[in-house]
Amino acid sequence: MFEQVFQFLVTGITVGSLYALVGLGFALIYNASDVVNFAQGEFVMLGAMAAIALLSAGLPLPLAAVVATLLAVGVGLLLERFAIEPAAGASVVATIIITIGAAIFLRGIALLLWGKDFHTLPPFSGDAPIRLGGATVLPQSLWVLAATGVLVALVRAFFDRTLLGKALLACSFNRTAAQAVGINVKVMLRLAYGLSAGLGAVAGILIAPITFSSYEAGVMLGLKGFSAAIVGGIGNPMGAVAGGLLLGVLEALGAGLVSSGYKDAIAFLFVLMVLFFEPTGLFGHKVAERV
Amino acid sequence: MRLAGFYAFAATVALLPALFPDNYFVVVVGASAGLNVILAVGLNLLMGYAGQISLGHAAFFGLGAYASAILTTRFGWPSLLALAAGLIAAGLLAWAFARPILRLRGHYLAMATLGFGVIVHVIMVQATGWTGGPDGLAGVPPLDLFGWEVSGDLQWYGVIMAAALLAVWLSLNLVDSPVGRALRAVHGSEFAAQMMGVDTARAKTQAFVVSALFAAFAGSLFAHQQAFVSPDSFDLTVSVELVTMVVLGGLASTFGAACGAIALTLLQQALVVFEDYEMLIHGALLMAVMIFLPQGLFVGLTQAARRLGSALVRSRPSVAA
Numbered sequence: 001m002f003e004q005v006f007q008f009l010v011t012g013i014t015v016g017s018l019y020a021l022v023g024l025g026f027a028l029i030y031n032a033s034d035v036v037n038f039a040q041g042e043f044v045m046l047g048a049m050a051a052i053a054l055l056s057a058g059l060p061l062p063l064a065a066v067v068a069t070l071l072a073v074g075v076g077l078l079l080e081r082f083a084i085e086p087a088a089g090a091s092v093v094a095t096i097i098i099t100i101g102a103a104i105f106l107r108g109i110a111l112l113l114w115g116k117d118f119h120t121l122p123p124f125s126g127d128a129p130i131r132l133g134g135a136t137v138l139p140q141s142l143w144v145l146a147a148t149g150v151l152v153a154l155v156r157a158f159f160d161r162t163l164l165g166k167a168l169l170a171c172s173f174n175r176t177a178a179q180a181v182g183i184n185v186k187v188m189l190r191l192a193y194g195l196s197a198g199l200g201a202v203a204g205i206l207i208a209p210i211t212f213s214s215y216e217a218g219v220m221l222g223l224k225g226f227s228a229a230i231v232g233g234i235g236n237p238m239g240a241v242a243g244g245l246l247l248g249v250l251e252a253l254g255a256g257l258v259s260s261g262y263k264d265a266i267a268f269l270f271v272l273m274v275l276f277f278e279p280t281g282l283f284g285h286k287v288a289e290r291v
Numbered sequence: 292m293r294l295a296g297f298y299a300f301a302a303t304v305a306l307l308p309a310l311f312p313d314n315y316f317v318v319v320v321g322a323s324a325g326l327n328v329i330l331a332v333g334l335n336l337l338m339g340y341a342g343q344i345s346l347g348h349a350a351f352f353g354l355g356a357y358a359s360a361i362l363t364t365r366f367g368w369p370s371l372l373a374l375a376a377g378l379i380a381a382g383l384l385a386w387a388f389a390r391p392i393l394r395l396r397g398h399y400l401a402m403a404t405l406g407f408g409v410i411v412h413v414i415m416v417q418a419t420g421w422t423g424g425p426d427g428l429a430g431v432p433p434l435d436l437f438g439w440e441v442s443g444d445l446q447w448y449g450v451i452m453a454a455a456l457l458a459v460w461l462s463l464n465l466v467d468s469p470v471g472r473a474l475r476a477v478h479g480s481e482f483a484a485q486m487m488g489v490d491t492a493r494a495k496t497q498a499f500v501v502s503a504l505f506a507a508f509a510g511s512l513f514a515h516q517q518a519f520v521s522p523d524s525f526d527l528t529v530s531v532e533l534v535t536m537v538v539l540g541g542l543a544s545t546f547g548a549a550c551g552a553i554a555l556t557l558l559q560q561a562l563v564v565f566e567d568y569e570m571l572i573h574g575a576l577l578m579a580v581m582i583f584l585p586q587g588l589f590v591g592l593t594q595a596a597r598r599l600g601s602a603l604v605r606s607r608p609s610v611a612a
Contacts, residue, residue, distance in 0.1 A: 030398075036398045036401070083578050083582065086582045087581065087582045087585070090581070090582075090585055091585070092344070092397050092398065092401075093338065093344055093534075093538060093542070094538070094581050094585050096344070096346075096401060096534075097534065097535060097538050097577060097581045098577070098578050098581045098582065100531055100535075100577065101573075101574045101575070101576075101577030101578035101581065102574065102578055103574070104570055104573055104574030104577065105570075105571060105573075105574025105575050105577075105578065106574070107570055107574070108568070108569070108570030108571030108572070108573070108574055109571060111567060111570055111571075112567055112568070112571065219527075223405065223409070223527075226402060226405075227402065227406070230398070230399060230402040234398055234399070259417070261413070261416070261417040262413060262417055264409060264413050265409070265410045265413035265414065265417075268405075268406035268407075268409045268410050269406075269410060271402065271403075271406050272392075272403055272406050272407065272410075275391075275392075275395055275399055275402065275403050276391040276392075279394055279395050279396075279399060280399065281399070
C-alpha cells in the first residue's frame with residue numbers, strides 16, 4: 001500500500017511539474033498584461049509537435065528541442081503583436097475570446113501541418129526504469145523534475161535579481177507608473193509572451209516522450225496549467241508552481257486510489273473547493289473593487 | 292414599439308419555410324440555429340446583463356438533454372414530464388451552485404464555471420450505467436405534446452422556433468423588469484449596486500438559474516429532436532461556442548445574442564466545406580471580430596448604421612432646421 005502511494009506520488013510530482021511550468025507561463029502573461037492566455041496549452045503542443053517533426057527531419061534531439069522552443073517563442077511574439085496589442089483595453093471577456101480564438105487558430109495550423117495522428121519523442125536517456133525504494137522512476141521523469149527545478153529557479157532569479165525582471169514586475173504593479181519611470185511597457189509585454197511561450201514549449205518537449213502528442217494535446221494541459229495558476233492565486237508565479245505540484249499529486253492519487261476515469265473531475269473538484277473557500281486562490285492577494 | 296424587433300423576427304421565422312419549403316438550410320440548419328438562439332439568449336442574461344462569465348454552460352444544456360433521454364428511455368416517463376424534471380434538476384443545481392461560485396470575479400469565475408463544465412462532462416462519459424458512456428444513449432422517443440408527436444424536419448422547425456421566440460420574448464420582458472434593472476446595476480459596479488440597496492447575490496443567482504433553465508429546456512428539445520444524446524454535444528468546445536455566440540452578436544442585447552447564435556450556426560455550416568481549414572478560419576474569425584468589433588457584430592453594426600444616419604441628417608441642414 002505504502003509503495004503504491006509512493007509510486008503515485010512520483011507520477012504526480014512529474015505531471016505536476018509540467019502543470020507548474022504551464023501555470024508559470026499563465027502567471028507571467030497575466031502579470032504583464034492582465035490577460036489570461038488560453039492559448040498557453042497550444043505553446044506546449046507546438047513545442048512537442050515541432051520537436052518531433054524536426055527530429056524526424058534529421059536534426060539531433062538537442063538541436064530539435066532548441067529550434068522548437070525558439071519557434072514557439074516566435075509564435076508567442078506574433079500572438080502578442082497581432083492579437084493582444086491591437087485589442088489593448090478590451091474587457092476580460094473579450095480577451096478570453098481572443099486568446100481562445102488564437103488557441104483554435106494554432107490548433108488549426110497544427111492540424112494542417114501534422115494531421116490528426118499521434119506522435120511521440122524517444123526518451124532523452126533511455127527507458128530503463130530506475131528502482132527507488134519500492135517505486136520505479138523513468139529516467140524521463142528525472143529529466144522533467146530537473147528541468148522544472150532549473151527553470152523555476154531561473155525565473156525566480158530573473159525577477160529577484162535582474163533589472164529586466166524588475167521592470168517586468170513594475171509593469172504588473174502599475175503600467176502607467178512603469179511607463180513614467182521610463183520602462184518600455186510594449187517591449188516588456190512582448191518579453192512576457194515570448195518567455196511564457198518558451199516555458200510552455202519546454203514543458204511540451206519534456207512530456208513528449210511520456211505521453212502521445214497530437215494537435216489537440218494542448219487543450220487539457222492548458223486547462224490544468226490555468227488551474228495551477230488559479231489555485232496558486234493568479235499572478236503569483238511561485239504560487240502557480242505550488243498549485244501545479246499540488247494538482248498533479250492530487251490527480252495521481254485520485255487516479256490511483258479512486259478511479260482513473262474520474263481523474264480530471266477530481267482535479268477540477270479540488271480547484272472548485274479551493275475557490276469556494278479561498279476565492280482568490282491559496283496564495284493570492286485580496287482585491288477591493290473601486291466604485 | 293418596444294417589441295417591434297420581436298415581431299419582425301417572428302415574421303421572418305414564419306415566412307422562411309413558406310418561401311423555401313423543404314430547403315435543408317432553412318428547416319434543418321434553421322432548427323439548430325433556433326436551439327442556439329435559446330441557449331445564447333439565456334446565457335446573455337447572465338453574461339450580458341449580470342456581467343458574469345460562464346465557460347461551463349454546456350453542462351446545463353447536457354443536463355436537460357440527459358434528463359429527457361434517461362427518464363424517457365430507461366423509466367418510460369412521458370416526454371413533457373421528463374422535460375419538467377430536467378428543468379427542475381438544472382434549476383436546483385444552478386441555485387445550489389450560484390452562491391459560492393458567483394462570489395468569484397473575473398478569471399476566477401471563468402475557472403470555476405469551466406471546472407464545473409468539465410466535471411459534468413466527465414460524469415457523462417464515466418457513469419456508463421446511466422448515461423451510456425462515450426457511446427451515448429440512442430432511441431429517445433419523439434416529443435409528445437399532449438397527444439401530438441412531433442416528427443419530421445418541418446414540424447421540428449416549428450416547435451423549436453416557437454420555443455426560440457418564447458425565449459426571446461421572455462428575455463426582452465425580463466430585461467425591462469426590476470430584476471433586469473438590478474442585473475444591469477450589478478454589471479455596472481457590483482459594489483455601487485449594493486450601496487443602492489440591490490441584493491446583488493440574489494440578482495446574480497436569479498440570472499444564473501434562469502439561464503440554466505433556458506439551457507436545460509433547449510437540451511430537452513435537442514434530445515428529442517436528435518433521438519440521441521452523447522457527451523460530445525456538451526463538452527468544453529460547446530461551452531466556448533455558446534460564449535462566442537453571445538459575444539459575437541454583442542453583449543447585453545437580446546437580439547444581439549440571437550443574431551450571434553444564428554451567425555455562428557451558419558458559419559459552422561459554411562466552414563464544413565473547407566474541411567481541414569475549418570479550425571484555422573474559425574479561430575482567425577473569432578480573433579478578428581473581437582479585435583475589430585469588440586461590441587459584437589449586431590451592436591457594432593447597428594451603431595455604425597445609426598452614426599451613418601445622423602451624419603446624413605446633419606449634412607442636410609434645411610431638414611434639421
